[in-house]
Amino acid sequence: MTYAASGDIAAAIADQSRANELARRDGNRVAHAISEYHLAAHYLERGDLRAADESAERAYRQSREIDMPGRAFKCRLIQARVHVRANDWEPALERVREAFAVIERGQVPDDALSDAVDLLVSAADRVPHARLVQTMRIAWPHVSQSGSTRLQEGAATLASILGIDQEMTTTRGATVAPPLDEEATLLPGQPEGDEHA
Incomplete structure (x- = not known):
């Protein structure tokens, strides 16, 4: 032990x-x-x-x-949890975004992806909706096709929170970004065409 x-x-x-x-x-x-x-x-x-x-x-x-992208992903999740423990949710969400930005599909085990989705679900009522949507767009290709029950349940919960039809995000095995209204991803005062700022 x-x-x-x-x-x-x-x-x-x-x-x-x-x-x-x-x-x-x-x-x-x-x-x-x-x-x-x-x-x-x-x-x-x-x-x-x-x-x-x-x-x-x-x-x-x-x-x-x-x-070692999988390890880098897990490091960013630890940093996200640090911010969560400090009740500082926007930086936590940014760390999750950074975690997904460094990986390609299949480079991270399902348990780590599930932990990231759990963080996103927890952040849902604590961060601006637009920020959550932006992060979800980055995360979706990694989480939506997994065979893991836990990960699929988390993805379904997050899709429900965001009003996404999970079935519409897959076509013949290819994963696409959630079909969301672009205006939903704009932060207050943010001009259109700048949703990734």
Whole structure:
């Protein structure tokens, strides 16, 4: 049983810190990125939001440098959760957007995609509708075709919140962006044609 599984977060942090230092010393960039990610998760569990965000950012950059998009995605989700814990929902949503922006379809396991969809569902009544719609457009190709029951349920919930007909977003196996009114994606004061600002 790992320290984290036993609930000993302090020991888990110490253990991952040692692994992180060893990976850095040996020049093992993959192990370094992974241990930094696990440190971020442990810091978040302990409630040390600043340390969690900083570790996740380091792991994100390392993961991008060594072409580990799935790990980079998970790092951005940790940072989104940091903002959620601080009740700061718009930056949390931006981190989810960034997470989806770094991946191609099939590069992230369903459990991580489900976690991202859960964050979007939680954000639904806490962020401007336009921001949620913009993020959904980025996320939809990744989540709408999965065979995962949990992910499909989350996608259906989100589609319902946004008033999207889920059946209309797939044609002969190809996933397309949700058919939404462009005006719904405009933020207050934002000119038309600038919905991705």
